[in-house]
Amino acid sequence: MSRDTDGLQLTADAYRTIQVRDGHQPEFAQAAYEVLESLEPALKRHPEYLRSGVLERLCEPERQIIFRVPWTDDTGAVRVNRGFRVEFNSALGPYKGGLRFHPSVNIGVIKFLGFEQIFKNALTGLPLGGGKGGSDFDPKGKSDAEIMRFCQSFMTELHRHLGEYTDVPAGDIGVGRREIGYLFGQYKRITNRYESGVLTGKGLNWGGSQVRTEATGYGTVYFVDQMLRARGEQIDGRRVVVSGSGNVAIYAARKVHELGGTVVAMSDSEGYVVDEEGLDIEAVRELKEDRGGRVKDYAEEHPRARFVDNGSIWDVPCAVALPCATQNELDDEAATTLVRNGVVAIGEGANMPTTPGAVKVFQDAGVLFGPGKAANAGGVATSGLEMQQNASRDSWHFDYTDTRLSQIMADIHDSVREMAEGYGAPDNYVLGANIAGFTKVADTMLDLGVI
Structure with missing residues (x-):
């Protein structure tokens, strides 16, 4: 060519x-x-x-690793899953990106996530490359002992590719603090080194960072608030719909509440729950995180709420929509409904939850649209802050870390908007995010030669 x-x-x-x-x-x-x-x-x-x-x-990963993960279930039967790690680009720093344990995981999903991670990490301003990994293992329905044995087998192979200056995984769907603990324990056991910076999302007792649990959800809302403020508006007083009810969705909803917005609907794989006067976010968190319940249980326990097991959560009228569940959950039909019902801003809490057709619908209608590589960068930004604390053998308190996160998200917003303005499209955050992330990585690659 x-x-x-x-x-x-x-x-x-x-x-x-x-x-x-x-x-x-x-x-x-x-x-x-x-x-x-x-x-x-x-x-x-x-x-x-x-x-x-x-x-x-x-567009071509530096390295793609696929490996067998054998483990023994509680009956003594040997199970086999497939593990992945795509080390996509290390121009800016060590590969950084989460591990996802879910039956839908395959090499294409991991490559999509790793590709997005390159630009997301670049936008944070932190020295982080892009990567992603995971397995088609499903933690749901497994005992703690089964999950531990799986994680130990997974890390037995993956550890040889990791290092605080090489590749630093974190959590993602299906990988929380419990799984990170089992993974880190096996890494320490095999290497005989306490390299706390080799994984992020750790427990607070052993090198973890305050705000890491909340970071992706909080960051998404900080970014959306910045978009609205650039138009002289704010989240305060707005009706908000949040898809999902996992970690990102729960803490996005909490931050909306703290900023004066009203979350009227949340969802899971069985349907969605609506309360026109606003959901009790702490009750949702307790239900999901402490009891492992479903959103339909919330409706049963709160008379004002109603559960809907058909249709789409995007049928619920709102001013701000936060897709925080999974990729391609918001299509052009749903986008058209949201626009018709008066939505003014979208913030992607999940990775690529909006289809290309839906993005076009929003942009054509003048709706503010925050793409995931900018809007949900708070998680990896706080992982970077965790790495800083580990490197300095330090630990920061919650408010200080949250202030750092808020400032990083404001800086991301400003750099993305400034780039978009430089190309004559100030409200096109997709253009701004893609070009801002690309130019930083591309310029560095040129400086380093043909790598």
């Missing part, structure tokens, strides 16, 4: 290569397309990117 071609042709060629090589990985192809289609203005302005092959290099 000629290096003298224009930006549009170059991005088309890069995407065509992905389709040929990785067409069987739709999530990765979708994530790559969403970034590539935004880059034409940057490629026209910076011809050095056209001659360097930086696009092709960015």
